[in-house]
Every structure is written in structure tokens, then in C-alpha cells.
Amino acid sequence: MLLQVDDLSGDQVQEASFTVHRGEIVGVAGLLGSGCSQIGRLVFGADKRRGGRVSFKGRQVKYKSPGAAMKDGIAMITEDRHRDGSFIRLSVGENITVTDLGRFHHGPKLNKKAERREVTKLIDQFQVKPPDPTRRFNTLSGGNQQKAILAKWMRLKPDLLICDEPVVGVDIGSKTDIYGLIEEAAAAGSGVLLISSEFKDLAHLCDKVLVMRKGRIEAQLTGSQLNEDYIVKLAYTSQE
Amino acid sequence: MDKNSQETEAVSQVETRTKVAWDLLVSRWAMVALMVIMAAVFSAILPSLFPTYENLKVILTTQSVMTILAIAMVLPLVVGHFDLSVAANLGLSCITCVTFLTKYGGQSIYVSCLIAVALSTFVGLTNGLLVTRIKINALISTLGMSSILSALVMAWTNGKTLSSNIPESLLKIAGTEIAGMPLPVFYMIIIAVVVWFFLDHTSIGRYLYAIGGSKDAARLAGINVQKLTLLVFVLAGFLAGIAGLVTASRLGVGNPTTGPSMLLPAFAASMLGAAAIRPGTYNIAGTIVAVFTLAVGVTGLQLLGAAFWIEGLFNGVALILAVGLTRYLQREEL
Numbered sequence: 001m002l003l004q005v006d007d008l009s010g011d012q013v014q015e016a017s018f019t020v021h022r023g024e025i026v027g028v029a030g031l032l033g034s035g036c037s038q039i040g041r042l043v044f045g046a047d048k049r050r051g052g053r054v055s056f057k058g059r060q061v062k063y064k065s066p067g068a069a070m071k072d073g074i075a076m077i078t079e080d081r082h083r084d085g086s087f088i089r090l091s092v093g094e095n096i097t098v099t100d101l102g103r104f105h106h107g108p109k110l111n112k113k114a115e116r117r118e119v120t121k122l123i124d125q126f127q128v129k130p131p132d133p134t135r136r137f138n139t140l141s142g143g144n145q146q147k148a149i150l151a152k153w154m155r156l157k158p159d160l161l162i163c164d165e166p167v168v169g170v171d172i173g174s175k176t177d178i179y180g181l182i183e184e185a186a187a188a189g190s191g192v193l194l195i196s197s198e199f200k201d202l203a204h205l206c207d208k209v210l211v212m213r214k215g216r217i218e219a220q221l222t223g224s225q226l227n228e229d230y231i232v233k234l235a236y237t238s239q240e
Numbered sequence: 241m242d243k244n245s246q247e248t249e250a251v252s253q254v255e256t257r258t259k260v261a262w263d264l265l266v267s268r269w270a271m272v273a274l275m276v277i278m279a280a281v282f283s284a285i286l287p288s289l290f291p292t293y294e295n296l297k298v299i300l301t302t303q304s305v306m307t308i309l310a311i312a313m314v315l316p317l318v319v320g321h322f323d324l325s326v327a328a329n330l331g332l333s334c335i336t337c338v339t340f341l342t343k344y345g346g347q348s349i350y351v352s353c354l355i356a357v358a359l360s361t362f363v364g365l366t367n368g369l370l371v372t373r374i375k376i377n378a379l380i381s382t383l384g385m386s387s388i389l390s391a392l393v394m395a396w397t398n399g400k401t402l403s404s405n406i407p408e409s410l411l412k413i414a415g416t417e418i419a420g421m422p423l424p425v426f427y428m429i430i431i432a433v434v435v436w437f438f439l440d441h442t443s444i445g446r447y448l449y450a451i452g453g454s455k456d457a458a459r460l461a462g463i464n465v466q467k468l469t470l471l472v473f474v475l476a477g478f479l480a481g482i483a484g485l486v487t488a489s490r491l492g493v494g495n496p497t498t499g500p501s502m503l504l505p506a507f508a509a510s511m512l513g514a515a516a517i518r519p520g521t522y523n524i525a526g527t528i529v530a531v532f533t534l535a536v537g538v539t540g541l542q543l544l545g546a547a548f549w550i551e552g553l554f555n556g557v558a559l560i561l562a563v564g565l566t567r568y569l570q571r572e573e574l
Contacts, residue, residue, distance in 0.1 A: 065462075086457055087453035090449065090453055110442055112441075
């Protein structure tokens with residue numbers, strides 16, 4: 001068991017319980033305001049927890065900040081990449097390496113050559129176009145911004161990757177690339193919590209989907225229940 | 241797409257790229273060019289007054305304190321906060337140092353300087369706590385702090401200038417010359433290099449620029465926004481304290497009105513600094529260029545016989561121009 005959440009509550013989430021195993025992609029489906037975004041933020045230590053327990057890698061955790069969650073091996077791609085997911089005026093390279101600069105120095109001086117080497121490698125691996133680390137982040141297309149953000153988190157080799165609406169405002173080609181990269185991460189042994197309003201994609205990608213409505217998990221779908229129509233039905237109307 | 245239009249597109253792309261590179265070059269160096277042109281014009285008009293070694297020395301020495309103060313303001317600006325208390329804090333350090341030297345049994349120069357810098361650093365810490373813990377807008381809290389510090393200095397000195405029993409050791413801090421240049425010039429260079437290294441070549445510097453870009457994104461990338469914001473205010477207080485010691489030594493007296501009048505030129509320079517060398521970004525090299533561009537302009541005009549109020553006018557215009565220019569540069573894709 002990688003992540004076990006029991007009765008987790010925040011100001012938009014009530015008593016959510018679920019688990020994520022290594023190699024598993026767990027979807028969280030819900031409409032705007034259903035609280036699905038906050039599930040990720042609560043686990044990541046970004047929002048204030050009102051109650052409940054979270055156990056990660058077999059240990060009870062309560063992160064005071066995202067930094068603490070990151071140290072423990074959790075990464076989170078935020079819902080709104082312009083507001084809190086990126087630094088639009090910094091370069092693509094600076095955006096990618098900001099999650100961990102420690103590896104680029106011995107002593108006080110930042111080794112910019114080593115940084116450049118890693119960025120060039122990641123830009124190539126995550127197919128960020130144009131492959132220019134010095135470009136200002138906001139000059140990239142939405143899809144390429146998101147791939148750079150994925151690179152920024154995947155370079156930490158997280159045990160748990162939380163993705164909140166990773167394909168919003170992204171072109172079809174990049175969307176396929178991004179889903180491919182998420183599946184790759186799961187295949188490599190990370191657990192993935194994929195929060196999305198693209199129900200069709202969730203049904204296709206996930207091993208399990210939590211459907212949220214009014215801050216509560218209405219249902220956990222697996223196997224043959226996992227189809228778009230059923231998710232839509234549950235997300236819009238409460239179960240009879 | 242036929243071959244011809246492909247070629248046209250390729251040509252226009254090269255042209256765009258050349259234009260962008262050219263624009264960047266211009267915005268980087270425009271202020272340096274302005275400074276050189278002003279210096280050349282003043283030299284042509286006033287050949288016996290402006291282009292002299294003495295004048296160069298005067299500008300460098302007087303502006304070294306201003307540069308240190310402007311650098312102190314740049315640090316909070318990088319993370320997106322104003323510190324309007326640095327000038328009054330300089331005044332506090334100045335008066336503290338002289339008071340401990342001349343009163344309270346005449347403390348040694350080391351003890352007096354240490355207490356002065358410690359007090360200024362503590363003021364910086366207080367600013368930082370007000371902003372990060374109590375979440376008071378920095379513009380307001382540091383403006384309030386500035387007024388409080390000036391009042392405390394007046395209360396402490398009873399508004400009187402301390403000019404008796406000034407020891408030689410104080411005057412040496414700024415008065416000593418090395419290779420024909422007074423020590424403050426070297427203090428300025430050392431501080432500029434250290435802070436430049438800190439901002440441009442360490443992780444913390446990078447994190448500071450990230451915080452300045454977006455506090456939310458910085459927090460969600462694992463950066464301790466509160467701690468680093470506190471740090472920049474502490475450093476600003478420390479540098480203001482150092483600038484205060486140099487000022488005390490240059491003046492050779494403890495004047496309770498010293499400080500606050502330096503706020504506007506330092507503020508103008510730190511804002512204007514974002515319009516040079518690294519356009520759209522608060523940076524040390526740009527700040528130094530800005531300090532000396534303002535100094536050349538003001539000194540030249542004064543030597544030409546301009547009225548005494550020219551300095552205020554010049555700095556005020558520069559401040560407004562600086563903010564407008566920085567806004568413009570940040571919008572550009574540079």
C-alpha cells in the first residue's frame with residue numbers, strides 16, 4: 001500500500017477514504033466545485049486539513065507544507081498552471097529545475113553547466129518544443145508548458161504523482177504525450193492520483209475511479225463499472 | 241505551401257529573431273549609453289569641472305553609500321516587497337554608532353559599529369515578521385517603521401547633532417584611501433559582488449526570483465516562502481546598517497536628520513535598475529548603472545548651475561519613468 005486515506009476532510013471535502021497502490025492510476029472524477037481538486041491539495045499539504053488520517057509508505061503523515069510532502073516523495077501538478085503551477089516570466093529551464101536545485105551544487109555556488117545538462121536531457125525526454133531552455137516560459141504553447149511542468153516533477157522520481165487537470169488547454173498531440181508519460185510513471189512503479197473532468201479519458205486510463213459529488217466520494221468504480229456514461233451519471237446525480 | 245512562400249516565411253522568421261535580439265541588446269544597454277552620453281555632454285560644456293579625477297572621486301564616494309542602500313532595497317523587491325524603511329534605518333545606524341562612540345563611556349569603534357549594525361538588522365527582522373507573520377502589506381509596515389525610526393532617533397538625540405568627542409577611528413572608516421580611491425568605493429564593490437553572487441549564483445537567489453514571480457507557485461514547488469521573505473528583510477536591514485556606518489564616518493558627526501532624504505534616490509535607482517542589464521528583472525548590475533546614471537545627471541546639472549531643487553525633480557521623474565519602463569519591458573517577450 002502506497003497511500004491510504006481515511007475520512008480526510010477539508011473545507012471542500014468531507015470524509016474521503018481511498019487507497020493508491022504502486023503502479024496504479026487512480027482517477028478522481030467530479031465537476032467544478034465537487035471538491036476533487038482539494039483531495040490532491042490536502043494530501044500534498046497545500047490546503048489545511050480539517051480531519052482524517054493519511055498514511056504514506058506505511059507511515060502516518062501530516063505535511064505542514066508542500067515542501068515536506070515533496071521530501072517524502074510526493075509531487076503535484078496543480079490545476080491552474082498559470083496561477084500556481086509555473087513562473088511565467090522565468091525561463092523554461094528555471095521552471096524545470098526549481099523543484100530541486102540542491103543536486104547542482106557542492107558548496108554555495110550553483111553549477112549552471114550541470115543544471116543546463118539536466119534541463120537539456122529532460123526537454124528531450126519530455127518532448128518540450130521548442131527545445132530551448134532559455135526561452136521565457138509563457139512563450140510556450142499550453143501543451144509544451146504542461147510537458148515542462150511534468151518534467152519538473154518527474155525529475156524528482158516521485159513515489160506518488162498527483163495530477164490535477166493535466167490536459168486542460170492542451171492540444172491533442174500533447175494530450176496523448178502527457179497521458180503516455182503518466183502511464184509510463186505508473187509502469188515504473190509510481191502511484192498516480194489523476195484528477196480530471198475528462199471522464200472518457202479517466203475510464204480509459206485508470207485502474208479505479210473515485211467519483212466525487214458535493215465534497216463526498218459517491219462511488220469507487222473498477223472493472224466493468226468503469227465507463228464514461230456511468231461516471232457522468234454519478235457525477236451529475238446522486239445515487240438512488 | 242509552395243517553395244517560395246516557405247522561403248519568405250523563413251526569411252521573416254530570421255528577421256524577427258534578429259529584431260528580438262536587437263531589442264534585447266538595446267534595452268540592456270540603453271541606460272549605460274544614456275549615462276555615457278550625459279557624461280560626454282557635461283564634459284564638453286564644462287571641460288574644467290566635470291571630466292576631472294576629483295569629480296569622479298566625489299561621485300564614486302558619495303554614491304557608494306547610495307548604491308549600498310539601493311542594493312538593500314533590491315533584495316525585498318526581488319521577492320515582490322517594498323522596504324521603505326532602509327533610509328531611516330541607515331539614519332538609526334548612523335546615530336547609534338556615534339552615540340555609543342561619544343556617550344555611554346565612549347565605547348570602542350568595534351563595539352559601537354557592532355551595536356549599530358545589530359540594531360539595524362533587528363529592525364529588518366521586525367519588518368520581515370510584520371510582513372510574513374502578521375501579513376501587513378510591506379509598503380505600509382515599512383513606511384510606518386520608517387516614521388517610527390526617525391521619531392526614535394529624534395527622541396534619543398533630542399534633535400541635537402552629536403559633534404563632540406568624535407574619535408579618529410570613526411573618520412578612518414570612510415576617510416582612508418587605497419590606490420587613490422576612498423574605502424567606501426571598495427565597500428560598495430565588495431557588497432555588490434557578494435549580493436550579485438547570492439542572487440545569480442546560488443539556489444536561494446533563484447528561489448527569491450521564483451517567489452517574486454509567483455508566491456503560490458513557489459510554495460507549491462516546495463519553497464519556504466515565509467522564511468526566505470524574512471531573510472531578505474533581515475539582509476536589507478543589515479545592509480542599511482552598514483551604509484549607516486559609512487555615512488557616520490563620512491559626515492564625522494551624528495546628525496539626527498540623516499537618512500530619510502536618501503529614500504527617494506535609492507528607491508528610484510533600485511526600480512530603475514530593472515530597466516538595465518537584465519531588463520524586466522530587479523538586478524544588481526542594473527541598480528549600479530541606475531545609481532550612477534542618476535548621479536551623473538544630477539551632478540552635471542548642479543555644476544551647470546541648476547537650482548538646488550533639481551535633484552528632487554530629477555529623481556522623482558526617474559522613479560516614475562523607471563516603473564513605466566519596467567512594466568513595458570516585462571510585457572515584452574525578452
